[in-house]
Amino acid sequence: MSSHTGRIARVREGRGPGRQAPLAGLLAALDLPVRTVAEALGISERTMHRLKHAPVVPVAIADKVARTLDALGRATEVLETRAAARRWLARPNPVFGGRVPLALLDTSLGWEEVKQVLGRIEHGVPG
Secondary structure, three states: OOOOOHHHHHHHOOOOOOOOOOHHHHHHHOOOOHHHHHHHHHHOHHHHHOOOOOOOOOOOHHHHHHHHHHHHHHHHHHHHHHHHHHHHHHHHHHHHHOOHHHHHHHOOHHHHHHHHHHHHHOOOOOO
16 A cells, blocks of 8 residues: 555545644645635635635645645755745745746646756755
8 A cells, every 4th residue: 555545535535634624734834824825725715714624625625735735845845944935835936937836736737846846946956
């Protein structure tokens, strides 16, 4: 059984990685305004508030939550602190055409692009 099997099952069930409600956990981890996180997930602020404490969310949202938490984890590894990772994810970046990295995480292709830039930063190439 792969290490991702459990995570995949949780996403398919609409659950987050821990016992906390997926959106509440993401908001706590990112420590960013609700509006910013809702926009990054491609949902309305109203939907975010409605589902914030729900133990189960639609699969598409659970998938985006998992991807965003993965990005936060990877950015923390590369940038060495969670605070630096949060700032990097939330600031416009010329590498992404002036968009914030967080805004790219609503798709797997955007996450791949963010991972590539983090890899370059890790190896000393500006990003």
